[in-house]
Amino acid sequence: MCPRTSGELQPVAWVCRTIESAGRANELNFTEQTVTSKAGVQKIGKQVSNKLPKVKDASINMRDRLNDALTCEKHMLIGYQTGLNEVICPRLRQVVTENRANLQGLQVRLFSELFELGEYQANIATPQEIADTLDVFAGYKSQLPQLQ
Numbered sequence: 001m002c003p004r005t006s007g008e009l010q011p012v013a014w015v016c017r018t019i020e021s022a023g024r025a026n027e028l029n030f031t032e033q034t035v036t037s038k039a040g041v042q043k044i045g046k047q048v049s050n051k052l053p054k055v056k057d058a059s060i061n062m063r064d065r066l067n068d069a070l071t072c073e074k075h076m077l078i079g080y081q082t083g084l085n086e087v088i089c090p091r092l093r094q095v096v097t098e099n100r101a102n103l104q105g106l107q108v109r110l111f112s113e114l115f116e117l118g119e120y121q122a123n124i125a126t127p128q129e130i131a132d133t134l135d136v137f138a139g140y141k142s143q144l145p146q147l148q
Contacts, residue, residue, distance in 0.1 A: 035121060045121030052117055066114050073107040 034042050048054075052063050080100035087093040114120055125133075 034124065035118075037121075042124050043121040044124055046116065046118040048118035049116075052119070063114070063117065063119060066110055066117075067119070070107065070110040070114065073103060073110060076103055077107065 033044070033046055035045050035047050036042055053061055077100065080096060080103060083096050084093065084100065087096055111120070
């Protein structure tokens with residue numbers, strides 16, 4: 001779903017204003033901070049910002065708008081990728097490629113903002129989990145045909 005207020009679509013500028021209102025108009029950077037969950041699990045991420053409500057109610061807040069815009073961008077990126085696969089005209093392909101790159105940049109900014117607000121966190125993988133995952137994907141790689 002795209003960002004909506006009273007049933008009307010909002011322009012892309014709305015997303016930029018939302019990010020600017022959160023105090024991050026410039027490039028956003030991920031910083032590896034760790035937080036501890038209520039269950040005592042260490043995670044990569046940040047504490048949930050005070051800018052976000054602690055209890056979800058019926059009102060639409062910044063988290064809802066950013067998540068809605070992020071979902072919209074993800075769906076549009078899929079459409080752009082399908083279009084890129086099927087475009088015949090080289091000039092049109094270039095325009096679609098540039099638009100997709102801009103859209104992907106916006107998606108990264110939205111995700112970064114949600115990360116900065118503490119909305120997204122990731123478990124810290126142990127060396128054993130990393131080794132196990134590497135082993136699994138090495139097995140997948142061996143199943144692929146060898147290109148010359």
